[in-house]
Amino acid sequence: MRALCWYGKDDVRVDTVPDPEIVNPRDAIVKITSTAICGSDLHLYDGYIPTMQKGDVLGHEFMGEIVETGRGVTNLKKGERVVVPFTISCGNCFFCQKELWSLCDNSNPNAWMVEKLYGASPSGLFGYSHMMGGYAGGQAEYVRVPFADVGPIKIPDGLADEQVLFLSDILPTAYQAAENGDIQPGDTVAIWGGGPVGQLTIKCAYLLGAERVIAIDQVPERLAMARNQGKAETIDFSQEDVIDRLKELTGGRGPDVCIDAVGLEAHGMAPDAILDRAKAALFLATDRPHALREAIQACRKGGVVSIPGVYGGLLDKVPFGAAFNKGLTFKMGQTHVQRYLQPLLEKIQGGELDAASIITHRLSLDEAPDAYKTFKARKDGCVKVVLKP
Amino acid sequence: MTEEQKSAARGTIGVALAGGALGLTAYGVYRQVRGQKAEEGHSPVASVEHGEGNKFIRLVTINKPAAELYRYWHDFTNLPRFMHHLESVEILGEGRSHWKAKAPLGQSVEWDATIINDVENELIAWQSEEGAQIANAGSVRFTPAPAGRGTEVKVTISYAPPAGQIGVAIAKTLGEEPSRQVADDLRRFKQLMETGELPTNDRQPQGSSPLLTPTGLLAEATSEPK
Ligand SMILES: NC(=O)c1ccc[n+]([C@@H]2O[C@H](COP(=O)([O-])OP(=O)(O)OC[C@H]3O[C@@H](n4cnc5c(N)ncnc54)[C@H](O)[C@@H]3O)[C@@H](O)[C@H]2O)c1
Ligand SMILES: [Zn+2]
Ligand SMILES: [Zn+2]
Numbered sequence: 001m002r003a004l005c006w007y008g009k010d011d012v013r014v015d016t017v018p019d020p021e022i023v024n025p026r027d028a029i030v031k032i033t034s035t036a037i038c039g040s041d042l043h044l045y046d047g048y049i050p051t052m053q054k055g056d057v058l059g060h061e062f063m064g065e066i067v068e069t070g071r072g073v074t075n076l077k078k079g080e081r082v083v084v085p086f087t088i089s090c091g092n093c094f095f096c097q098k099e100l101w102s103l104c105d106n107s108n109p110n111a112w113m114v115e116k117l118y119g120a121s122p123s124g125l126f127g128y129s130h131m132m133g134g135y136a137g138g139q140a141e142y143v144r145v146p147f148a149d150v151g152p153i154k155i156p157d158g159l160a161d162e163q164v165l166f167l168s169d170i171l172p173t174a175y176q177a178a179e180n181g182d183i184q185p186g187d188t189v190a191i192w193g194g195g196p197v198g199q200l201t202i203k204c205a206y207l208l209g210a211e212r213v214i215a216i217d218q219v220p221e222r223l224a225m226a227r228n229q230g231k232a233e234t235i236d237f238s239q240e241d242v243i244d245r246l247k248e249l250t251g252g253r254g255p256d257v258c259i260d261a262v263g264l265e266a267h268g269m270a271p272d273a274i275l276d277r278a279k280a281a282l283f284l285a286t287d288r289p290h291a292l293r294e295a296i297q298a299c300r301k302g303g304v305v306s307i308p309g310v311y312g313g314l315l316d317k318v319p320f321g322a323a324f325n326k327g328l329t330f331k332m333g334q335t336h337v338q339r340y341l342q343p344l345l346e347k348i349q350g351g352e353l354d355a356a357s358i359i360t361h362r363l364s365l366d367e368a369p370d371a372y373k374t375f376k377a378r379k380d381g382c383v384k385v386v387l388k389p
Numbered sequence: 390m391t392e393e394q395k396s397a398a399r400g401t402i403g404v405a406l407a408g409g410a411l412g413l414t415a416y417g418v419y420r421q422v423r424g425q426k427a428e429e430g431h432s433p434v435a436s437v438e439h440g441e442g443n444k445f446i447r448l449v450t451i452n453k454p455a456a457e458l459y460r461y462w463h464d465f466t467n468l469p470r471f472m473h474h475l476e477s478v479e480i481l482g483e484g485r486s487h488w489k490a491k492a493p494l495g496q497s498v499e500w501d502a503t504i505i506n507d508v509e510n511e512l513i514a515w516q517s518e519e520g521a522q523i524a525n526a527g528s529v530r531f532t533p534a535p536a537g538r539g540t541e542v543k544v545t546i547s548y549a550p551p552a553g554q555i556g557v558a559i560a561k562t563l564g565e566e567p568s569r570q571v572a573d574d575l576r577r578f579k580q581l582m583e584t585g586e587l588p589t590n591d592r593q594p595q596g597s598s599p600l601l602t603p604t605g606l607l608a609e610a611t612s613e614p615k
Contacts (some may be wrong), residue, residue, distance in 0.1 A: 055596030
C-alpha cells in the first residue's frame with residue numbers, strides 16, 4: 001500500500017510499504033477514506049519527538065471502513081464506517097475504566113522507554129514515535145487498529161467524512177481543553193494558538209458558556225478565521241504585548257481561563273523565546289514554552305491554565321512562583337478521546353458544532369509531503385489539511 | 390520491530406527470567422518465603438554461597454482478583470506466555486517441574502524446580518533443585534489493593550551468578566539489566582490478564598525496513614531536534 005513515512009527532520013515521503021495485518025484477536029484493519037495532518041505531526045516533522053525511526057508511518061487522525069476483524073472483535077462488521085481515536089486504549093485497565101483513556105496501562109508495547117523518561121507510560125498512540133508504542137499511523141491506505149472492540153465509533157449514514165473526521169483527535173482535544181478550563185458564567189477565556197486546535201477550542205469554549213473568547217496568534221489568516229468563524233477577539237502577538245493587551249481587555253484582572261493550544265514549539269518575539277531556541281539547540285532545555293509562560297503570567301488570580309498543547313521534555317524558566325502565588329489550577333494531557341466520541345457526534349448531528357469549517361486544504365495522500373511543507377509554513381492560508389488516500 | 394530486535398535494542402538479553410529467573414540465592418528467597426522457619430546458616434542449595442546471589446523485586450498492580458491471577462500463575466506451563474525467555478515448563482508432579490530457558494548463542498539452560506510454599510490465592514514460591522546449572526528461586530505474592538484497585542503482584546527473583554564457561558557467557562549478556570526482564574515479564578503478565586492479549590507493534594508496515602543495531606534505536610531516539 002501507499003503510506004507517508006518519516007525519514008528525518010523536514011523529510012517525509014510517500015512510500016510503498018507492506019499492508020498491515022491482523023496480529024492480535026482484538027485488532028481490526030481499516031481502509032482509510034480520510035486522514036488529516038495535525039499540529040502534533042509537525043513536532044515529529046521538526047524533529048522534536050525522540051525515538052522516531054526512518055520509515056515510520058505517520059498519521060493519527062483518520063477514519064475509514066472496516067475491512068477485516070480479529071476473532072475478538074464482535075461489535076464491528078466488514079463495511080462499517082468508523083472514526084478511530086488517536087489514543088489506543090484497552091478498556092480493561094484501571095485508567096480506561098476511569099475514562100482516563102489516554103493513560104491506558106496496557107496499550108504501549110514500548111512502555112519501558114517512556115518509563116525511563118516520565119516514570120510511567122501513557123497509552124500507545126498511532127504514528128507517534130517508538131516510545132509511544134511504535135504503531136504505524138493512518139496517513140496510509142490501510143491501518144491496523146489494536147483494541148478495535150473498544151476504540152472506534154461507528155458513523156451513521158448521512159454524515160460526510162469531513163463532518164466527523166476530527167472526532168479522531170482535535171475536536172475532543174478542543175472540547176477537553178475547554179472543559180478543563182472549568183468555565184463559569186461571565187468568564188473570559190484566552191486561547192494561545194489559532195491552529196486547528198485553537199480554532200475548535202474557541203467554539204467549544206462558547207459552547208461551554210464562555211462570555212468572551214480572546215485568541216492569540218500572529219498568522220493573519222488564522223486570526224481572521226478566529227474572528228469570522230469563532231467570533232473571538234484577537235491579539236496579534238507580533239504586534240502587541242500580549243499580557244498588557246489581555247489586562248486591558250479584562251479590566252485589569254486577566255483572563256479567568258488561559259488555554260495553551262500552542263505547545264512545545266511556541267514562537268516568540270521576546271528575549272525568552274530567542275533564548276529558548278538557543279537552549280533547545282544546545283540541549284539545555286528541550287521545549288520552548290513561551291506561550292505557557294504568558295498564559296501563567298496573564299491568568300487572573302485563582303484562574304485555570306488548561307494545556308492541550310503538547311510538551312515532551314524539560315521546560316526552562318516556567319514562572320512557577322507566579323502560578324503558586326496566584327493559586328492557579330493546571331489541567332493538561334493527551335486527550336481522553338473515547339470519552340467524548342458519542343457526545344460530540346451528537347453535537348455534530350444536532351448542528352451545535354461545525355468542525356469541518358476549518359478545513360482549508362483537500363489533497364491526495366501522494367501530495368502529503370508538500371502538504372506538510374505548506375502546513376508548517378502556514379502558507380496559502382493553510383489551517384487544516386485533509387488527505388484522501 | 391521483532392522481539393529479537395527489541396531485546397537487542399535494549400542491549401540486554403535475558404536468559405532467564407522471572408520464573409525463569411536464573412537463579413537465586415535460593416537461600417535468601419527461601420528465608421523470606423519461609424520466614425523464621427528457615428534454619429539459620431543452612432542453605433537448601435548447596436552450590437550457592439550465601440550472600441553471593443542477585444535479587445530483584447518487582448511489583449505491578451493488576452485489575453483482576455487475586456484468585457484469578459493465582460490460578461493462572463499456579464499452572465507453570467502458562468509462564469512462557471509472558472516470560473519470553475522461557476522456552477517451556479513441564480509439570481513433573483508433586484510440586485516439581487522442569488524448566489527450559491533460552492541462553493545466549495542459541496543454547497538453552499534447563500533445571501528442575503520445586504514449589505516450596507503455596508498459599509491458595511496469596512503466594513507461590515519455588516526454587517531450583519540441587520544440581521541446577523544456575524541455582525535460582527522465585528516467589529510471587531498476590532495482595533488485594535485498596536478500594537477495588539485490583540491486586541498488587543510482587544515478584545522476587547534471585548539467582549546465583551553461574552559458574553563455568555556457559556555461565557560466563559550468560560553473566561556477560563545478563564550483565565546489563567536482568568531486572569528489566571523481570572519487569573517486562575510482569576508487565577506482560579498484567580497485559581495478558583487484563584486484556585487477554587499482548588499488545589505488539591510486530592509485523593507493522595514500515596518504509597525501507599531500518600536495521601537495528603543494539604543501540605541504534607535509542608541513538609536515533611535521542612538525536613536532537615536536528
Ligand atoms: N493534547 C492533545 O491530545 C493534543 C491533540 C492534538 C493536538 N495537540 C497539540 O496542540 C497544539 C496545537 O495543535 P494545532 O494542530 O493547532 O497546531 P498548529 O501548529 O497548526 O498551531 C499552533 C499555532 O500556534 C501559533 N503560535 C506559535 N507560537 C505562539 C505564541 N507564542 N503565542 C500564540 N500563538 C502562537 C502558531 O502561529 C500556530 O498558528 C500542538 O502542540 C499539538 O501537538 C494536542
Ligand atoms: Zn493530533
Ligand atoms: Zn487501558
